[in-house]
């Protein structure tokens with residue numbers, strides 16, 4: 001699958017995203033397992049207002065890439081989730097199998113303080 005040209009975007013499309021219960025559980029586990037220094041570096045970065053709380057600006061990438069929510073994985077490849085830098089890659093259609101049970105929104109309902117509990 002052709003990749004999106006994400007380098008240099010600095011998290012342009014990474015804002016609040018909906019999460020399922022299991023995604024949230026995986027993210028919390030990942031955050032808790034991070035070395036304290038790394039975790040605190042990621043937590044305390046100065047992000048633009050509205051940028052996802054896990055975006056790693058220092059490295060220009062998702063700070064929780066291996067456990068990022070499904071919606072982040074789908075972005076750019078679905079007609080409902082078009083990336084303006086490569087709209088031609090948004091060819092798939094969302095259907096009932098891509099619908100999920102969301103428990104809330106990352107960055108809004110769940111923030112750094114919820115990750116450490």
Ligand code: SF4
Nearest residue numbers: 004005006009013083
């Ligand atoms: S999906 Fe598109 S807008 Fe988002 S970081 Fe990648 S290239 Fe940039």
Ligand code: SF4
Nearest residue numbers: 014052054055062072
């Ligand atoms: S979890 Fe990662 S990929 Fe998803 S919005 Fe946040 S920084 Fe972007």
